[in-house]
Amino acid sequence: MQLTLWTYEGPPHVGAMRVATAMKGLHYVLHAPQGDTYADLLFTMIERRNHRPPVTYTTFQARDLGSDTAVIFKEAMLSAYERFKPQAMLVGSSCTAELIQDDPAGLAKALNLPIPVVPLELPSYQRKENWGASETFYHLTRTLCGPKALPPGAERPARADGAPVTCNLLGPTALGFRHRDDVTEITRILDAMDITVNVVAPLDATPMDVACLGEADFNIVMYPELGETTAKWLERAFRQPTVRTVPIGVGATKRFITEVAEIAGIDAQHMLDRELSRLPWYSRSIDSTYLTGKRVFIFGDATHAIAAAEVAADEFGFQVVGLGTYAREQARDVREAAKRYGLEALITDDYLEVEDQIAELHPELVLGTQMERHIAKRFGIPCAVISAPVHVHDYPARYSPQMGFEGANVIFDTWVHPLMMGLEEHLLGMFREDFEFNDQTPSHLGHKPENAAPVDRPTSTPALTQDLDVAVIQRPQADMQADMQADAQAEIKTDAGAPVWAAEAEKELKKIPFFVRGKARRNTEAFAATQGLTTITLDTLYDAKAHFAR
Amino acid sequence: MSDTAYSLDTRPEARGTAGSNGPSNNGCTDAPVLKERGQREVFCGLTGIVWMHRKIQDAFFLVVGSRTCAHLIQSAAGVMIFAEPRFGTAIIDERDLAGLADANEELDKCVERLLSRRPDIKMLFLVGSCPSEVIKLDLSRAAQRLSRRHMPDVRVLNYSGSGIETTFTQGEDACLASLVPEMPAEAANADQSLIVVGALADVVEDQFRRLFAMLGIGPVTFLPPRRAADLPAVGPNTRFLLAQPFLADTARSLEERGAKRLSAPFPLGEEGTTGWLEAAAQAWNIPAETFEAVTRPARERAKTAIAHYRDALQGKRLFFFPDSQLEPPIARFLARECGVDLVEVGTPFLHREHLSEELKMLPEGLRLSEGQDVDLQLDRCRADAPDLVVCGLGLANPLEAEGIATKWSIELVFTPIHGYEQAGDLAELFRRPLDRRGRLKV
Numbered sequence: 001m002q003l004t005l006w007t008y009e010g011p012p013h014v015g016a017m018r019v020a021t022a023m024k025g026l027h028y029v030l031h032a033p034q035g036d037t038y039a040d041l042l043f044t045m046i047e048r049r050n051h052r053p054p055v056t057y058t059t060f061q062a063r064d065l066g067s068d069t070a071v072i073f074k075e076a077m078l079s080a081y082e083r084f085k086p087q088a089m090l091v092g093s094s095c096t097a098e099l100i101q102d103d104p105a106g107l108a109k110a111l112n113l114p115i116p117v118v119p120l121e122l123p124s125y126q127r128k129e130n131w132g133a134s135e136t137f138y139h140l141t142r143t144l145c146g147p148k149a150l151p152p153g154a155e156r157p158a159r160a161d162g163a164p165v166t167c168n169l170l171g172p173t174a175l176g177f178r179h180r181d182d183v184t185e186i187t188r189i190l191d192a193m194d195i196t197v198n199v200v201a202p203l204d205a206t207p208m209d210v211a212c213l214g215e216a217d218f219n220i221v222m223y224p225e226l227g228e229t230t231a232k233w234l235e236r237a238f239r240q241p242t243v244r245t246v247p248i249g250v251g252a253t254k255r256f257i258t259e260v261a262e263i264a265g266i267d268a269q270h271m272l273d274r275e276l277s278r279l280p281w282y283s284r285s286i287d288s289t290y291l292t293g294k295r296v297f298i299f300g301d302a303t304h305a306i307a308a309a310e311v312a313a314d315e316f317g318f319q320v321v322g323l324g325t326y327a328r329e330q331a332r333d334v335r336e337a338a339k340r341y342g343l344e345a346l347i348t349d350d351y352l353e354v355e356d357q358i359a360e361l362h363p364e365l366v367l368g369t370q371m372e373r374h375i376a377k378r379f380g381i382p383c384a385v386i387s388a389p390v391h392v393h394d395y396p397a398r399y400s401p402q403m404g405f406e407g408a409n410v411i412f413d414t415w416v417h418p419l420m421m422g423l424e425e426h427l428l429g430m431f432r433e434d435f436e437f438n439d440q441t442p443s444h445l446g447h448k449p450e451n452a453a454p455v456d457r458p459t460s461t462p463a464l465t466q467d468l469d470v471a472v473i474q475r476p477q478a479d480m481q482a483d484m485q486a487d488a489q490a491e492i493k494t495d496a497g498a499p500v501w502a503a504e505a506e507k508e509l510k511k512i513p514f515f516v517r518g519k520a521r522r523n524t525e526a527f528a529a530t531q532g533l534t535t536i537t538l539d540t541l542y543d544a545k546a547h548f549a550r
Numbered sequence: 551m552s553d554t555a556y557s558l559d560t561r562p563e564a565r566g567t568a569g570s571n572g573p574s575n576n577g578c579t580d581a582p583v584l585k586e587r588g589q590r591e592v593f594c595g596l597t598g599i600v601w602m603h604r605k606i607q608d609a610f611f612l613v614v615g616s617r618t619c620a621h622l623i624q625s626a627a628g629v630m631i632f633a634e635p636r637f638g639t640a641i642i643d644e645r646d647l648a649g650l651a652d653a654n655e656e657l658d659k660c661v662e663r664l665l666s667r668r669p670d671i672k673m674l675f676l677v678g679s680c681p682s683e684v685i686k687l688d689l690s691r692a693a694q695r696l697s698r699r700h701m702p703d704v705r706v707l708n709y710s711g712s713g714i715e716t717t718f719t720q721g722e723d724a725c726l727a728s729l730v731p732e733m734p735a736e737a738a739n740a741d742q743s744l745i746v747v748g749a750l751a752d753v754v755e756d757q758f759r760r761l762f763a764m765l766g767i768g769p770v771t772f773l774p775p776r777r778a779a780d781l782p783a784v785g786p787n788t789r790f791l792l793a794q795p796f797l798a799d800t801a802r803s804l805e806e807r808g809a810k811r812l813s814a815p816f817p818l819g820e821e822g823t824t825g826w827l828e829a830a831a832q833a834w835n836i837p838a839e840t841f842e843a844v845t846r847p848a849r850e851r852a853k854t855a856i857a858h859y860r861d862a863l864q865g866k867r868l869f870f871f872p873d874s875q876l877e878p879p880i881a882r883f884l885a886r887e888c889g890v891d892l893v894e895v896g897t898p899f900l901h902r903e904h905l906s907e908e909l910k911m912l913p914e915g916l917r918l919s920e921g922q923d924v925d926l927q928l929d930r931c932r933a934d935a936p937d938l939v940v941c942g943l944g945l946a947n948p949l950e951a952e953g954i955a956t957k958w959s960i961e962l963v964f965t966p967i968h969g970y971e972q973a974g975d976l977a978e979l980f981r982r983p984l985d986r987r988g989r990l991k992v
Contacts, residue, residue: 001614001646001656003663005638010621033680035594035713038622040944050951052944059590062683062714076589083925095616096680096714099647124616125644 006351006371008326008389012122012132013094014039018202019136020090021053021174025206026140027086028055029077031069031097031104046392047175056080058097070102074111081113088144088207089113090136092120116207118143128349130225130301131329133173137202138229144211149237156239159217164196165264166216167243168234171227172203177304177388179203181401182222186247189404193260193268214238218263222246222403223303225327248307249315250277250408277405279412283315291416297322297363299346299354299372300387302330304402306337308367308386311411313341321361322346324354326369351375362519365419370394382418499528501536508541523548578912583900588923591944592873592898593626594713595721596679600627601964602725603636605749608672608778611637612664613711614657614689615679636671638664642681653687654695661696661706671704673778675725678710705778707732717898719796719874719963722749726773729781730803733773736785744770744830745782745809747801748794751966752776758817758969761827764844767834773800784809789833791826793817793968795908796875798901815907817968818876818976819883820852825907848970855974856887859981864889866984869931871941872896872922873959878908880962880976885913888977892916893934896927938984955983 013030020028021043030036037057043049058076060069077091091104105119118140122132150156159165169186172179180203187197198216199209213219219234220243221227231242241263247256254272261268275281282288296318298308302325312318324346325334331347338345346357355375358366366376366383370391376383385394386402400414401407501509505524512520520541527544528536596619599611613619620639627635640660645651657676665671674696676689693708700706709728711721726747736743744767746758755772762770771782773790782788786808792801795816805811814829815822824845831841868890870877877897884890894917902909912918919927924945931939931954939949939956946956957980967976 001651001653001660002641002643003638003660004617004620004641005635006624007617007620007639007641009617010625011616011618013618014621033594033713034590034592034717035596035622035680036618037589037591037944038593038597038625040591041942042625044945044947045943048947050947052948057589059588060714062712065684065714079925095618096684099681099684123644124618125642125647128617 002350004350006374008349008351008369008371009129010039010042011095011124012127012129012135013092013120013124014042015129015132015134016090016092016120016122016136017043017053017055018129018133018173018175019140020055021049022172022202023054023205023207023210025087025208026054026090027080027084027088028053028090028092029073029080029104029108030055030057030092030094031073031102032057032059032094033096034059034061036094036096043174046390047395048392049174053174054084054086060097065100069097069100070107073102073104073107077108077111077113081115086115086207088116088118088140090118090120090140092122093124095124098124116143130327133226134229137170137173137226138233140207141201141210141213141230142233144207145214145234145237148211148214150239164194165266166196166198167260167264168198168213168216168219168240169200170219170221170231170234171223171225172200173223173226174203175388175390176203176223176226177301177386177390177394178400178402178407179223181399182403182407184399185401185404185406186220186222189247189253189257189271190260192271193257193264193266195260195264195266214240216240218243220260224333225301225303225330246303246307247403248304248407249311249411250279250405251314252307252310253277253404253408277408279315279408282412283317288317288416291419292317294318294364294419295321295361296365296367297358297361297372298386299324299326299366299368301325301369302327302334304387305334307402309337309341311408312367312415315408316412316415318365321363322357324348324357362516364516365415367415384415384418499525499533499536499540502538505536505538505541508538520545577910577914578916578918579906579909581909581912581914581916581918584917584919586919586921586923586926588921589925590717590898590922591871591924591942592922593718593942594622594680595711595716595718595724596623596677596713597626597718598711598721598725599623599637599677601749602722602774605776606673606774606778607776608670609636609675610664610668610671610673611675611677612661613637613639613677613679614682614687615639615642615677616681617641619679619681636668642685642687647685653685654692657687657692658696661700665700665704674700674704674706675728676706676708677721677725678708678712680712680714683710683712683714705732719794719876720799720899722794723797723799726797727799727803729774730784730800730807733781733807734783735807736783736787740783740785740787741769742787742789742834743783744768744833745773745784745788745790745804746770747773747790747792747804748797749774750793750968754966754968754972757971761844761848762830765827765831765834765836765841767830767836789830791830792904794876795879795901795904796899798899798904801904813907815882815911816876816879818879819887819973820849820856820970821886821911822879822883823852823968823970823973824849845970852970852973856977858974859977860888862981862984863977865891866937867891867893867934868980869893869934869936869939870895870897871924871927871931871939871945871959872898872919873940873942874963875899875901876962877940877959878905878912878918880967881916882908882911883973883976884980885916886911887973888980890980893936894919894927894930896920896922898922938980940980955987957983 017039020026040053043053056076058072060072091108108117172183183200199213201210218241219231221231234240243259245256245259247253257268257271296312298305305325309320309323313320320341323338323343326349335345351371358375366372366381367386369387369389373383373385400410524541524544527547528540603611646653676693678689689708693706696706707728709724784807788809789812790804790809791812801811812829812833815825817823817826875897877895881892881895885892896919900920939954940959941956942959946958949956966972
């Protein structure tokens, strides 16, 4: 049993819904009690979809248990088939139905419908949403393409002379982070390379389209957590090669183009010679100097977290101080990536752990999910969202992909937006006593942090005690509170024989912007300890600053 | 899969008089009810936690359930919660199911961790879910065990918000019912007292407090209280008024402890609020002149406020999908005070006794439905082509995309709508989607 306050991923059947809702002509019969229909609003509200997810919930109740839940399932299945006339159906159980073991697969088979029916076994008590989506896509593909698979040992027939090079885009689903726009962007790039997209799946595909996946020359896995399992099977069944570079950021997009060109056997130099994104110049322009070495914490699904780390380090000149994911299935890839930045990856789906690490690292920018946006807001740290879980704001009306050259432009704007510009930051640093400068507003967006105290708090302080009412009442006192906490900390240290802050040094410390103050305090104390000092004076403070200068 | 049937419910009404409610017909009292059973597009009772955890300021709600439960509450709450929540989920995993871990020990560990992080918590609800019910995890024993360990600092209670047993607002009913045995007994010679039952917005509670004081009705307490320690006393001299129509179990538990329910319409709209206050005034023998003098200013204000919206709503055809059980009283308000033409009033559960005053006032000729088969109901809705549909979040955008104006029903649960001062706001909630359609030229 795991104590959870917020969860990064839904249960696996929500993953199956992401596939079903992305597609057309597919219907999902989910054996589930009343209440599980909440998942519909993820699609109709968060993603603003204009139709109901194609899901029939059997809606069994306590009084049905042990008597006729199987009958309810069969009736729901038949009536859904008759009403929606789908090309194919998915059947499965939600967490509660899994416990009552009605065997939807067997029941569905007994109905003998004249369409393909794909039974899903998605263990709710072990697995989560992305895995559920991946498995659903894989089983659907296997069922629909299986009959056309090449016999063992057979070579893939060569493409006819003059026929266009074709590929599939695998992985985009409903409720994905910018999937819709990524598909458009990648299709444009492929278009410029004279490559035709055979099928995009699951997004907007019909089961009949999925049945044609084997016809393409190769596959592109856009989101490994959703498409990799299917791509591996297609490699075996149709000997289709796979492009695995995720084209997020300028560098990755260029590697992606190179990889596609190699597999397709075409020359794409014209795509690489010209600079097709504004990011490189924007980053090199003198105005961006203030981005140099900004300490950034990154957390999200594996695909977006790994890509964000590369873009942050190589294309923004940030320093990656933390990298992690909630996706245990891809933990190895994230651990690998973290090594490049000399870090140990944070692999957890407990958002309290993520919060602790952010508090400890004092980053200047957080790139994360909606969870990290909440954490950053509480701490008063600028934040940009790079990955699901998503919020209605993550479906902007404008075109805003993450992938490709336009995606790099979008990323530049999105990540810089929450930060102060260089000169603003300097003014704030120089004239800290100006009463109109708010100590707690590190962003020009005007969001006041509700309570800045946690940044400076000792890690043992309960993170959960800041309720709305408390936060509102105490907001003006937040800084005082932080100072009091800091004092308490100092007192504890005094008991342990650690250095004491002279009043003058303590006052100077407060002139340092609050979001780096905790770090300055710790560095100075550590420095004083190594020097065997008992009192921290103004000089100690500046000696430490010089010592730790980067 | 629906065993749709018109079944006439012919139970006679307990009281023959229609009180102050105009012409003496019986409204919908004897109207047939379309009972449906099929796919339900409604939340389960866990969702009540979203408002209950704000109402009782020192309570924490720990759902013992699956990842789905955690995801449900956070999705339902996601757009509304800006502060740290006082709810969480102890997620059952395969080790608990396979018997590799003792589920009770695991639960105790979760509770220890939680309470050590939140020393401010005085009352902890263990909330049962579909999975915990199906595996028969005995949360009442767990609550007793944990209470023994943590009293007097923390009182641990339990109730079920599972979807196999509860629909949306029934979660609040189950929660309040679990509080009733904890309420102290009133003194043997206690004066007659009044409990207002059902979570209300704090501002509404304060308005009612003032009105009762001016009327000379008291002492008055509220269930749930804002703080766990403030549970009202109960006994044979207690009278209670239901502020919400979905509190069947809570009412029964209070009656078992000797309290008597005052039959009344629900305090929605000017008329409903007056009838509701009147029920208390009668029990306290308040003179009619006093009642009139005290309520007149607020009644006039309510009528003035409603009048702003009446033109926009007059004659509009309205269709309610089932959601919160608030549908019949709100429909009554819209029909009688705003001139709305009701096409179908759907409700998850129709409690005839608690709604007896409401049913009398509902205009004849509308379609009353209980339960749901959502596809069939959508068919009826499209055929009826109403001017406005009241429905849940899963249906609203799809219906809007079909060109049908909608009002999210969840807003009726999350907005202060009770009492005189909110009567205009309640009407405005229904005017807004129509107004918006009128404004948009895209």
